[in-house]
Amino acid sequence: MLDVRRLRLLRDLAHLGTIAAVAEAHTYTASAVSQQLAALQREAGVRLLERAGRRVALTPTGAALVRHTEVVLAALEAAEATLAAGRDGLSGGVRIGAFPSAVRTLLPAALVALSREHPALDLTVTELDPVAVPAALRQRRLDVALTHDYDIVPAEPDPALDSTPLLNETVFLAVPAAHDPPGRQDERTDPVAGARDADWIVGTPGTLCHAVAMHACQAAGYQPVVRHRADDFTALLALVAAGQGVGLVPELALSHPLPPVTLLPLALRRRTSVAYRRGAADHPAVAACVAALRTAAASITADRPPTDPPTATDPPNASG
Amino acid sequence: MLDVRRLRLLRDLAHLGTIAAVAEAHTYTASAVSQQLAALQREAGVRLLERAGRRVALTPTGAALVRHTEVVLAALEAAEATLAAGRDGLSGGVRIGAFPSAVRTLLPAALVALSREHPALDLTVTELDPVAVPAALRQRRLDVALTHDYDIVPAEPDPALDSTPLLNETVFLAVPAAHDPPGRQDERTDPVAGARDADWIVGTPGTLCHAVAMHACQAAGYQPVVRHRADDFTALLALVAAGQGVGLVPELALSHPLPPVTLLPLALRRRTSVAYRRGAADHPAVAACVAALRTAAASITADRPPTDPPTATDPPNASG
DNA sequence: CGAAAACGTAAGCTGAGCTGATGCTTGACG
DNA sequence: CGTCAAGCATCAGCTCAGCTTACGTTTTCG
Incomplete structure (x- = not known):
């Protein structure tokens, strides 16, 4: 019978990429994780890991084992759910x-x-x-x-x-209110394409907001000029209102005393x-x-x- | 995270009925099983077991936990299957x-x-x-x-x-060849009903053969007179041929030098x-x-x- | 080419979990 | 209705799985 604790380590290794990260996530030492994974591999009788540079990678069998582990863990989660319901x-x-x-x-x-x-x-x-x-x-x-x-x-x-869905909102391109839509105004089909020459206000790299702004511009065929970085949409709107650039804002983020900006709806939706x-x-x-x-x-x-x-x-x- | 070893003990308790039997199945002492189940219950925060006389019974929550455990164990079994495939x-x-x-x-x-x-x-x-x-x-x-x-x-x-099905056979009522079908011969619809007054040769109690013979007679509305007990169908056929009684024989069990018996096909089928x-x-x-x-x-x-x-x-x- | 990152191995220590002993309760039986 | 065995729980004690610490090796990066 496979040990679920060890399988969990393997599963986390698949996502985190290094034994050290798995150890940190479990508040173990890397040595402990290494030993447990070695034991799992020994018990399995198949190579599950192999060194790749200074890290380890999963073999195809290891990856398959991870997929089964997900099922095991989901069932255990459901078991705990019924226990909680029993309380x-x-x-x-x-x-x-x-x-x-x-x-x-x-x-x-x-x-x-x-x-x-x-x-x-x-x-x-x-x-x-x-x-x-x-x-x-x-x-x-x-x-x-x-x-x-x-x-x-x-x-x-x-x-x-x-997961269960909650909302499905429109995303707007916020542009300074005083101005007309920046750039070529005839490009009504895609306001993002029209903002090619505008300064952009995006989130900090590594956030989803940043990624989506980059992707939107990339889809419109250009690399945006990033002027400011703001993760808070209220701050972003204030910056737009101050004429500092343009940015993407989802409907939910629209503060109620809305600064003087123009919101151009995009085909893009946020779920x-x-x-x-x-x-x-x-x-x-x-x-x-x-x-x-x-x-x-x-x-x-x-x-x-x-x-x-x-x-x-x-x-x-x-x-x- | 629930301990699968403990869950397995609980699952086996659900089937075996007593902690002592679970201990025997796992080659543990009853004390160890008792301690582990107590720990599981403590960890769960819900009553999973309760004493019923001098044994223990599962609470509804305990039974629900067992159902989840089956899923967990099946997933672990599948995981081991992929490992074996990887070898x-x-x-x-x-x-x-x-x-x-x-x-x-x-x-x-x-x-x-x-x-x-x-x-x-x-x-x-x-x-x-x-x-x-x-x-x-x-x-x-x-x-x-x-x-x-x-x-x-x-x-x-x-x-x-x-499981996967293999065979689906006819079951016969074996009666001595010399005689006509025993009992009332007009009851062609169900030979078992016609064997009401015959002596029966059935398996030893506790076997499926015994259970099915009893059920068949019960369905025909009577309790069979059990003359002989034989689990081996070849022996049973020899006894029937010797005129010692009648008995049920599945198709697969027909030995090739068949003793002189008459085989009356029943609606009953063995899968x-x-x-x-x-x-x-x-x-x-x-x-x-x-x-x-x-x-x-x-x-x-x-x-x-x-x-x-x-x-x-x-x-x-x-x-x- | 040094230094840090990442993994593996060896040695040692601690606690989870086993056994064995004991006591209690229950049900069967004469 | 007294006796006995079955069954479970608890306690004490011991053993080993599995953790940490320490150290060596390989790889990558500046």
């Missing part, structure tokens, strides 16, 4: 991760509803970028995470994770969803979080009827 | 269980083919009754097992096991199949065994064309 009330800690704009918009209402209906729940919110969500969930540093992806930067399906470990969907605490977030998302979309579906000819909240 | 050649030990008549009929050809094609395989055959097959597979005392069930005694689906642990279907050794048994079964049915489908008016091999 009397909804209690214990739930670590929620969310991207910054969700912490401001979606999350507060959901948190209020959750702590009202389940006062025994210990909710802990951590702000983190969507790119960090999968690893955080897998390494059990989070239980539930708000995340999103874009058409042009789709999240690759992760066998270890599951927000709640993610959790596969098998945890039946965990009562996770289910409660998902339900609360769904109602919060529903009330948000109800508050802003004209924005969904987007009316390209009449951008909402656009002020002159 | 160079087909090698290692394969413990095959089979009911007695299969050992004589189906198995030899399959064994010959297997050891010819995969000489590195260490085949070990154990004779055992189908009722013992599920426990033997679960407790890993066997890897593959030939088993069967009947329409009137269907094998309940076991979440821990999987033979190969069983293995769920998840092990992709294990190369298991797959090879299944394939060999399938071809053996196919050649047997090809050898006896008139018997499948059965011709009720002209019982095969019936001699006067």
